[in-house]
Amino acid sequence: MSAGSVALVVPEEVGVTFWDLYEVSIPATVFGMPQPDLADPWYELRMCGIRAHGPVDVPGFALRTRYGLDDIVGADTVIVSSVPEEVVEDGEPVPAELVTALRHAYDAGARMVSLCTGAFALAEAGLLDGRRATAHWMHTATLAERYPKVQVDNSVLYVDDGDVLTSAGMTAGLDLCLHLVRRDLGAHVANQLARRMVVPAHRPGGQAQFVDLSVPATDDQGLAPVLEWARARLDQPLTIDDLAQQAMVSPRTFYRRLQQATGTTPLQWLLHQRLARAQSLLETTGLPVEKIAQLSGLGTSNNLRHHFLKQIGISPSDYRNAFPRHLRESLSDT
The missing domain is CATH 1.10.10.60 (Homeodomain-like)
Structure with a gap:
């Protein structure tokens, strides 16, 4: 199995907000830090900058990259971590050179991925037409209005449509990146990588954006011991009643608590x-x-x-x- 090359498109020579930095750092960490004991070779990461012009009027700083947009063509996977804030907030166009580069990369056979507002770039390039896609729930209404050919789903963490994948914002981008590792290198590698990053090994893309999907750190509801108990007995028949009894609550209460914590039902x-x-x-x-x-x-x-x-x-x-x-x-x- 091969990890392949990843071209990460990042804002360059514009004001980079801390939100932008977070969504750049996620794929940079997942794909840019070699893990030779898990897979060798690991991914080859290129940080490719968008060159935009105009005054910097948002909190943050500017990035400088070794590679430009011409370098995304030929990559196995292209990830757009975000677009300039004015594209989403003020309706300014996605940089034309980015749109052209994305189309060329897709035509060359690249797998196309967006995190959060990066979906606007894929949509502008026509790569989401007729496809189901998502973005951060704060921006999905704008995305749907601006690109009516896109089937925007504002409730999921990420959408895997084969050669085009989109995710919601912030930590959902990490879920999608780990999903890509799982697709490329298998569940064992993805699980071990997630363990090193101290995050859940896998959250299905269909989970909702709007609920707290992680078990609370304080575990006030006492779910963590019950879930570990269940994981140790997966070879045995398990029912909601069994889990509820282990948690010492009613089945209805356990159902509600687990759904609140993970976004999914016990079954x-x-x-x-x-x-x-x-x-x-x-x-x-x-x-x-x-x-x-x-x-x-x-x-x-x-x-x-x-x-x-x-x-x-x-x-x-x-x-x-x-x-x-x-x-x-x-x-x-x-």
């Missing part, structure tokens, strides 16, 4: 955990698919295949075949 959470377990076993062991289905709590190989095809898009066997045997053997020894 959806369990399914996601079982699939994550199956992915890890497929990547790191040579166990038969039937055995993996049992260990992950999905019962039979047919049931495992059904959920894999529905949620991940390929069969368990095809997923396993993406990982060379020597890689599975080395992972199983770690």
